[in-house]
Amino acid sequence: MFILGIETTCDETGIGLIEFKNSEELKIHNNELASQVKIHQQYGGVVPLLAAREHEKNLPYLLKNIEKKFDLRKIDYLAFSVGPGLLPALISGKNFVKSLAQKINKKIIPVDHLRAHLYSILIKNQIGKWQKIRKIPFPAIGLIVSGGHTNLYLMHNFENKKLLGKTLDDAVGEILDKCARFLSLPYPGGPQIEKYAKRGNYYFSLPKPLINHRGYDFSFSGLKSAFIDLVTEIIKYQNITHIRGKEKLISDLAYSLQKTAFEVLISKTKKAIDEFQIKSIIVSGGVAANQTLKKMFRFYFPYQKIFFPERSLATDNGLNIALAGYFIKAKAVDKTKLEVYDHL
Ligand code: KG4
Ligand code: ZN
Secondary structure, three states: OEEEEEEOOOOEEEEEEEEEOOOOEEEEEEEEEEEOHHHHHOOOOOOHHHHHHHHHHHHHHHHHHHHOOOOHHHOOEEEEEEEOOOHHHHHHHHHHHHHHHHHHOOEEEEEEHHHHHHHHHHOOOOEOOEEEOOOOOOOEEEEEEOOOOEEEEEEOOOOOEEEEEEEOOOOHHHHHHHHHHHOOOOOOHHHHHHHHHOOOOOOOOOOOOOOOOOOOOEOOHHHHHHHHHHHHHHHHHOOOOOOOOOHHHHHHHHHHHHHHHHHHHHHHHHHHHHHOOOOEEEEEOHHHHOHHHHHHHHHHOOOOEEEOOOHHHHOOOHHHHHHHHHHOHHHOEOHHHHHHHOOO
């Protein structure tokens, strides 16, 4: 069975094509990705209408790459990311999938973007070879850390899960992006913070909001404000006009921010592990591309089975959508029924 997955929730245009032998084995045929980073970089963050315009431009071109070697009529289902995401960007994806479904007369699987992040840990990003789909021991703690979300779940399996807590304000990726911007680092800030943090070693004390709170919710906007205040103070104290070029200082600030934010993630995960009998931990979403986060999880939970996506599958892409689509294909809708999603 062939499933084409289409991703347009934010600033990555992705189309992935996966062939499934069954629920245990698959082969990736294509992982087409057009990043818009360069376009949004000049604005310091994603501009939704620009993102939508780029998706409209990129999607036909990415599909053409697939069509070069593959007859689209062989596709069984078209999966697309139905949200959450930027509204104009989602509309581009929906319009594209709708017209493609009409053209090749196939059913559409609307896929929740967050669900696709969780599934991303199951596969290797390897083109053209049959691979076994990873088996996950459940129950598991699932943590999604992305630019828009910080969600903690108790998962009985991928489709049966309970949301234990989420961020009450900014997502963890969002504060990394915003704080990086304050340090004059280019968008997206997460990978920049990771890069600079590796060279930092001095820890500036920062608050860990809600860390001692009884529940599982997160809050990161206070950390962001404290970080901005700290940088402002340092600039004033050192009598400098801006921080650009102060490599050692930027590295120590990045190190402090990353360490603080990640310790909050570890602390809430630990709390959940202590409360529930679990057999594994799943961490996914763009921030899960961070190698330091991965090391910290392994350090703090040495006896747990921990699953991270491959770095290239942590951030948004079409393969994750095709993969999740396979497991929820029973929810496929006829192309004419996609009107249900016209509120998008
Ligand atoms: O999942 P994703 O691609 O898009 C959303 O669904 O939001 O996540 C994007 C987020 C951005 O905030 C980005 O800065 C962050 O993931 N990110 C990282 C890294 N790579 C991407 N954060 C920390 N370290 C990284 N290496
Ligand atoms: Zn995402």
